Amino acid sequence: MKxxxxxxxxFCGLNTAFAQHSDEVTNxxxxxxxxxxxxxxxxxxxxxxVDMERKNANYKFIRTLVMALKVPHSFNFPFDSLKTVSILNxxxxxxxxxxxxxxxxxGSYRYYGTIQMNTxxxxxxxxxxxxTPLIKSPQDTVTDNxxxxxxxxxxxxxxxxxxxxxxxxxxxxxxxxxxxxxIEILSFDRDDKPVFGMPAxxxxxxxxxxxxxIFEYTRQASMLLRHVPDQDLIVFDHLAPPDDKxxxxxxxxxxxxxxxxxxxxxxxxxxxxNLDMRNIPQPADDGFVDPKIQSRADKKAxxxxxxx
Numbered sequence: 661m662k663x664x665x666x667x668x669x670x671f672c673g674l675n676t677a678f679a680q681h682s683d684e685v686t687n688x689x690x691x692x693x694x695x696x697x698x699x700x701x702x703x704x705x706x707x708x709x710v711d712m713e714r715k716n717a718n719y720k721f722i723r724t725l726v727m728a729l730k731v732p733h734s735f736n737f738p739f740d741s742l743k744t745v746s747i748l749n750x751x752x753x754x755x756x757x758x759x760x761x762x763x764x765x766x767g768s769y770r771y772y773g774t775i776q777m778n779t780x781x782x783x784x785x786x787x788x789x790x791x792t793p794l795i796k797s798p799q800d801t802v803t804d805n806x807x808x809x810x811x812x813x814x815x816x817x818x819x820x821x822x823x824x825x826x827x828x829x830x831x832x833x834x835x836x837x838x839x840x841x842x843i844e845i846l847s848f849d850r851d852d853k854p855v856f857g858m859p860a861x862x863x864x865x866x867x868x869x870x871x872x873x874i875f876e877y878t879r880q881a882s883m884l885l886r887h888v889p890d891q892d893l894i895v896f897d898h899l900a901p902p903d904d905k906x907x908x909x910x911x912x913x914x915x916x917x918x919x920x921x922x923x924x925x926x927x928x929x930x931x932x933x934n935l936d937m938r939n940i941p942q943p944a945d946d947g948f949v950d951p952k953i954q955s956r957a958d959k960k961a962x963x964x965x966x967x968x
Contacts, residue, residue: 683732690728702744702760706763726785733780745759748813750818750826751816755776755777759773760772761810774788788810789805790810791807801871803856811831812830816846821926825847829894830844841874863932884915890941892925897919899913899914
């Protein structure tokens with residue numbers, strides 16, 4: 661009789677293991693199917709020349725992404741073929757954040773995204789709603805996910821402090837004249853809901869008590885903004901007008917070949933001027949792909965049909 665019970669337990673255990681393996685295979689198959697659909701829709705909302713087609717593709721993309729994230733244990737699926745969407749995992753694996761832009765007909769952008777919390781087989785996500793046009797003073801405003809200062813993030817850094825938080829570096833295509841980049845602060849309240857913005861910056865007389873740092877510069881230029889982990893430093897190009905007459909027109913600003921930064925000290929980011937870039941390692945890039953560059957790459961990848 662004892663042998664019978666042992667055999668029964670082993671049989672049940674094998675059945676359970678087989679069922680779990682079968683579920684995992686099904687989940688992976690479904691996630692790959694969703695990823696294929698998302699990849700096609702992502703290329704369409706970046707590349708299509710018709711405004712309404714881009715927007716319709718984006719709405720379908722959002723619905724498909726939600727269905728994909730509802731698949732059990734979707735947090736562990738990388739979605740690494742989605743080149744038009746930025747997907748960043750927090751260094752402590754607490755969450756990951758999806759962000760992407762869709763260009764409007766007038767050359768401006770609207771941003772979309774969501775934060776997926778790491779909750780195992782249960783989906784907990786916080787949709788990000790771009791509230792940019794209605795935020796009167798974005799540099800000085802603390803917001804939540806429903807009033808998000810939209811951007812496409814390309815770097816996330818965890819800061820250990822009395823109240824741990826995360827630094828997000830983001831690209832923010834603005835309009836036909838200018839581009840922006842953002843240093844955003846993300847934290848979570850006691851209910852595990854996201855909070856954007858925090859007075860974590862000091863030392864810059866032009867940005868007193870700033871909750872986030874915003875840079876604006878001419879669309880014809882590019883700007884360095886990156887994190888240097890071994891120096892606890894965020895380094896960036898110093899932006900300047902082409903002449904003094906343009907000092908109140910940031911859409912004309914560009915890098916002047918000098919560099920400033922924020923250095924982390926006791927949980928706060930302190931402004932430092934005139935950094936010597938010879939002492940800072942130079943990576944190949946900062947991990948961000950401009951949507952315009954990605955669009956050109958996608959178009960080149962489409963095979964040309966030869967005429968008979």
